[in-house]
Amino acid sequence: MESGLVGQATTEPAEFFTRHRQTLEQAVAATHGRHFWTPYPESPSPKVYGEDAAAAGLAAFEGHLGTDFPLDQPGADDRIVTERSPYGIALGVGYPHAGADALVAAARAALPSWRDAGVRTRAGVCLEILHRLNRRSFEMAHAVQHTSGQAFVMAFQAGGPQAQDRGLEAVAYGYDMIARYAESVRWEKPQRKGEPLAMDKRFHAVPRGVALVIACNTFPTWNTYPGLFASLVTGNPVIVKPHPRAVLPLAITVAVAREVLAEAGLDPDTVLLAAERPEERLAAALATRPEVRIVDFTGSTEFGEWLEANAPQAFVNTEKAGVNAVVVDSTDHYGQMLGNLAFSLSLYSGQMCTTPQNIYLPRAGIDTDEGHKSADQVGADLAAAVGKLLGDAARATGVLGAIANDGVLRRIDEAAGLGDVLLESTEVAHPDFAEAVVRTPTIVGLGAERRDVFGREHFGPISFVVTTDDTEHSLRLVRETIAERGALTASVYSTDEAVLDAAERAACEAGVNISANLTGQVFVNQSAAFSDYHGTGANPAATASLTDPAFVAGRFNFVQSRRHA
Amino acid sequence: MESGLVGQATTEPAEFFTRHRQTLEQAVAATHGRHFWTPYPESPSPKVYGEDAAAAGLAAFEGHLGTDFPLDQPGADDRIVTERSPYGIALGVGYPHAGADALVAAARAALPSWRDAGVRTRAGVCLEILHRLNRRSFEMAHAVQHTSGQAFVMAFQAGGPQAQDRGLEAVAYGYDMIARYAESVRWEKPQRKGEPLAMDKRFHAVPRGVALVIACNTFPTWNTYPGLFASLVTGNPVIVKPHPRAVLPLAITVAVAREVLAEAGLDPDTVLLAAERPEERLAAALATRPEVRIVDFTGSTEFGEWLEANAPQAFVNTEKAGVNAVVVDSTDHYGQMLGNLAFSLSLYSGQMCTTPQNIYLPRAGIDTDEGHKSADQVGADLAAAVGKLLGDAARATGVLGAIANDGVLRRIDEAAGLGDVLLESTEVAHPDFAEAVVRTPTIVGLGAERRDVFGREHFGPISFVVTTDDTEHSLRLVRETIAERGALTASVYSTDEAVLDAAERAACEAGVNISANLTGQVFVNQSAAFSDYHGTGANPAATASLTDPAFVAGRFNFVQSRRHA
Known part of the structure; x- marks a missing residue:
């Protein structure tokens, strides 16, 4: 429909799509073929990420400690500090706090421009976000280590490249699910006599509405990226609600997303961080707003079931407890x-x-x-x-x-x-x-x-x-x-x-x-994006699989127009 | 997994897939391209359906009047007569009645063999059912006319070929949504030293469970076939609950389905008719059974909203009232x-x-x-x-x-x-x-x-x-x-x-x-399968579009197995 531009672009939005198109097409092919594939190397080796990457990442992480995280969001009414490292070091990072009203209003305002940007521009923006997150994998590793308690190498892999893989996988599914179907067509129905009946038709993939991702303490990025990127690529602005003990990994994520959106002249409020005060129950307040039409949740069975019962206006995906x-x-x-x-x-x-x-x-x-x-x-x-x-x-x-x-x-x-x-x-x-x-x-x-x-x-x-x-x-x-x-x-x-x-x-x-019969270097608790499903959606532990068609298809609808040719 | 055979086949199940494969592939291409396409001609012309088709169809319809409809279903505890033609003629057709317990038990028993038959066999069976329904379009036209009140030509088109189109469209979406993804793969992950890590993986599309389709008075087949065939192709047995005033079109449909299933050596109880007594509220009893995991409904806003609120165990698709x-x-x-x-x-x-x-x-x-x-x-x-x-x-x-x-x-x-x-x-x-x-x-x-x-x-x-x-x-x-x-x-x-x-x-x-600007022979109240969406799923009139990815994706899950190669 329209260009979706709302600000001064320093990069043409379509440029990101062009830049990452080959990666996207390989990702779509991998979701179909389910073979091994990744563009984000999981080894924290200097040979892969560069000689200075490890030191620069540590310095970037240490630079956050005891400071206000640089995140320019609307409606901030307070700064809050809620994290404590399981390794005992003080984090002391301050985050802007905003209430549900301000967050929902900002996300709603961002929706039309993000919708109108179209699936190619959105996929390009998502891939640029993932690319920049990949380059910040060492900084992310420390952030994940000191919020989840994961050991460093695991925090690097599961919090960095493997989480990025899961995000890219969701983008690939969403892009494929929209772009596979014709955007427009000249429809010609043969008539018994004379010329065929001819109609020009257009098909718009329209987002459900504002999306909410409720993240967990233990895998703040890995469990968040599928819902975040599935909602984004299908046109929904996303409010990211981190666990109060694991905010920093998602603050970095949201900051990168807002930076890329702004560069593309799109509304940065398409992605918002919802840092909450202890005991605020901001997730429940957001999830029950009528404007919030998608909820992705990882956490306790108790709150997951509460969301399933109390957010009927939303497409709710939950990952809860289970007995493996x-x-x-x-x-x-x-x-x-x-x-x-x-x-x-x-x-x-x-x-x-x-x-x-x-x-x-x-x-x-x-x-x-x-x-x-x-x-x-x-x-x-x-x-x-x-x-x-x-x-x-x-x-x-x-x-x-x-x-x-x-x-x-x-x-x-x-x-x-x-x-x-x-x-x-x-x-x-x-x-x-x-x-x-x-x-x-x-x-x-x-x-x-x-x-x-x-x-x-x-x-x-x-x-x-x-x-x-x-x-x-x-x-x-x-x-x-x-x-x-x-x-x-x-x-x-x-x-x-x-x-x-x-x-x-x-x-x-x-x-x-x-x-x-797992005996070698493959473990039942690890799954590989593009090939292994995480969960199935078919038992009470999770309503969703990361990622399958059902995980993305409920996030958008097709709206059609037609007129005589 | 297994062959899914439960009876004596007179036709190899795979044979139906081979026979209709080209039609199926054209149907999938049409859903992607959204161009004009149909294998079921909408003209009730003797040139298309044969010189004797009209007379034979009328005779078949008249043969049903005042008789017990030949439907051999388990658990029948009564015969019921509930229809009256809006054109004033007496129908007097008797249908077997069974309670919710018997219907659900029969459908559950049919599930494993239908699931294990695999998506190709299921698609072949569905296309054979549609093909035979197409050949009975004149009989169906009279059945639809005398239950819905539609005029004959409309009853032929909307109740016959156009309904068959919508059924085929649903089969195409479901087949595409499963068959597009690899069923098995040799996954090979490169290692820094030595041979790659190699795993053999298999992916099973498993159905959600028993499906229920609740049909309406006015379009007994057109509004029923999408849910019926979307559930079938994705592996779910289906209980078809007709409107008490429009049973005959769906009794014919169920009879044809059971005939094809039996010929393929599959369990006929994969498709069941749930004719109900007046005021029985059989739909509500069935929809709230824990085994019923999919509900497709066309009818009043009141009952549609009741289903949305009271069948949380099910994937519920509703088409209700609206203000066009x-x-x-x-x-x-x-x-x-x-x-x-x-x-x-x-x-x-x-x-x-x-x-x-x-x-x-x-x-x-x-x-x-x-x-x-x-x-x-x-x-x-x-x-x-x-x-x-x-x-x-x-x-x-x-x-x-x-x-x-x-x-x-x-x-x-x-x-x-x-x-x-x-x-x-x-x-x-x-x-x-x-x-x-x-x-x-x-x-x-x-x-x-x-x-x-x-x-x-x-x-x-x-x-x-x-x-x-x-x-x-x-x-x-x-x-x-x-x-x-x-x-x-x-x-x-x-x-x-x-x-x-x-x-x-x-x-x-x-x-x-x-x-x-519709001015010619295209009317806003008519939509063409494969190209036009019926509804969007994006406003209160309907949670579903006939048919889009979301309409089929929620009907199955992927379950994966893996082992070292």
Whole structure:
């Protein structure tokens, strides 16, 4: 319709599309083909990001500490400071605070120009934002480390390139879902006599309205970028509501977005940060506004279900808690299986929505390449494998990171009373951060009758070895607990193709993604953008998959015009 | 996964896909290109459908009268008769009745085999069903005529080929949305040293669950086929709940579907008819079952809103009431404009969800190719155009059809008291059916202050000429009434490109499809599958568009498995 320009552009908006077109087309092809692909290297190597990148990133992060974050947003009525690093250092970054009225009004005002910019310009702007975020991956790594508690390398990868991948994936889906359909057509219907009936038609992809993304403490960027970029590319202005303990990664993100929008002469208020005061419940206030028509949420089941029930005006996507499952039936790589599981349980102290919680094991034990192992032996060997992985403090902290918040600590303490403790959680001293709170995982043994315990989520480094009658019983428990409470991941170990098939069928019925016989450098709690789905949308843990057609299709509508040719 | 076969196949399921593959691929291309295309000719000509088709169709229809419809469904506890032709003839067709428990149990049992059949087999089965329905278009035409009250030619076109088009369009979207993404992939991630990390991945499109389609009285097939076929192709068994006054068209549809399923060795209970007793409220009972995960509904705003609020477990698509708008600003084809509007108001006695209701006109009148016309003159000329169109009784009944039910009659009577009657509704004697209830449209003049009247839907042959301050005022009323009550269609007449642009912008903001300067054989109340959207999903009249990506994407999820290569 119109150009969408509202300010003085220093870059032609279409220029960003031209610049990134090839990347976008490769991204679309990857979503179709689901092969390995990424434009954002995950290695924090100087060879990839440049010799000075690491030092510059650290300096940029340190430059934020104790200062007001430079974010020029409308309606700011206060500056607020809400973060504290799980590694013990003081952040003291101040953010502008605005109320729901001011945020919604600014976003609404930005909508027409962003809508009218068209999908190509919007995709170009999104890719430029992601490109600049990629160049700031070291700064982002420190910001993610000191808000989530992730170890540095993980914070770099999951908070930087892998989050950018997930953002780009969402842009690719949204772009494809709009650009695949003709924008205009000369429609000609043959008539029995004479000339065909001819109409000229135009099709406008119009956004639903103002979008809200409610972010979490543990993956402030990775879990936010899919909703943020899916809403943006489909034409919706976005209000980003960070978790009060993890604001900085999203303040950087919003600042980069506003910078690119302004350069393109578009309204910077297309992306807004909604930093909130403690106990303000700004997310609930925003999510129930009639103008807010899209909500993406990652966090607790309680608030996720509240949003699903109380924001009927919005297209609501939630990622909540679940009970992730591992079925151990048999293996011909016993040592590698234990090593793989030990790493999955330890990575980021189990503070991933994808960390396995319930490891189902036949009471009679399992057959392995090292002979038959009793259930007790498997439990003991798994505990030993975790102990071996985390034996060295430096290596341990590189895997574990720090405990993000007191709720996790409390659950670790409670776990000891829930069954037979196969592995105790211990404190680890961090070599660099004296005040960091670092804990190793605990593993608790339970009988299959204790569904009251393993049937609900215990978020953190807490897992259960559940002894069952047999593998069929294990699979039934997987289906039932996931139908009831959901899961983001499932995993199976077996040397029997019939068991692997039965597990895949159970996964289809439970609606959960499943990995089989992971022994190498692929872990059930990690998923690769463009190829692996994160969640399915088919069980109570999440209404959305990152990313599939349903995740983007609900964010826009087609409006058509026609006239005689 | 598995073959999905549950019975003795007389046709290999894959054979239907092979047979119809080219049609399917053309259909997918048409949804992308949005050009004119149809495999189902809309002309009831002997040259197209064969010399005997008309007589055979009539005989087949008459064969149903006064008999039990041959439908072998599980759980039937009764036979019920609920239909009465608006043309006065007795139908007396008996249908098997089953309760919600039996229907849901049968549909659930059919789910695994239909899911496991895979999208190609499902698409092939759907296209074979549509092909056989196409060959029964004459039988269907009589069934639609004598349940909806549509005139015969319209019942043939809208109930037959055009409904089949909409069904095929839904199949094309669903097939495309699944088949576009790789079913399996060898994923290879380069490593710094050595061989790439290689995983074999499979992706299963799994259905949401049991689907329910709640049909309406006036377009029993056209409004049902999109939801029915969108759910089927994405793997969901479907329970079809017809309106008690329009069962026969859907009984034929369900019978054809079950016949094709059985021939393919698939479970016929993948498609079930839910004929209900009067006042049974079977739709509400079914829609709130936890196993029912998709609901498609066409009907009243009241029940549509009830479904939206009370079936949170389901993906709910509703088409409800709206206030369709025509903005008259100016024209250089005055006579043709009046003729086009007169036909739109008269077609099927205004009993279309797409019939214009509110015709907004500047108080000062309009400029035309026949000179300036006062608002009063335009109203009188429109009334005269309707009168001229319907002057001959045979022609009139061919356009008007019959009044579907007493609610419409009541609203016609009430309309006379709502404002200045510009055109009175009159009774027309039908040349063939003495007891047919046939009425001409009424047109009522109102001032813009009477939003209490024109701001809500008056379903039937009732329209309002609303005089406004000017065209800007007219467009504001369009935006406001549609934001409040929704609309399926909007239309504008102007010789001024600036007004046409403003109208298109207003349509984007209101979220309604708009037609400009319709004067020939294209009417605002008609839409062409593959090219025109029916509704947008962006205003209160409908949460769905027939068909767009959002209409199909919510009906399935991807579930993934992966293992080391």
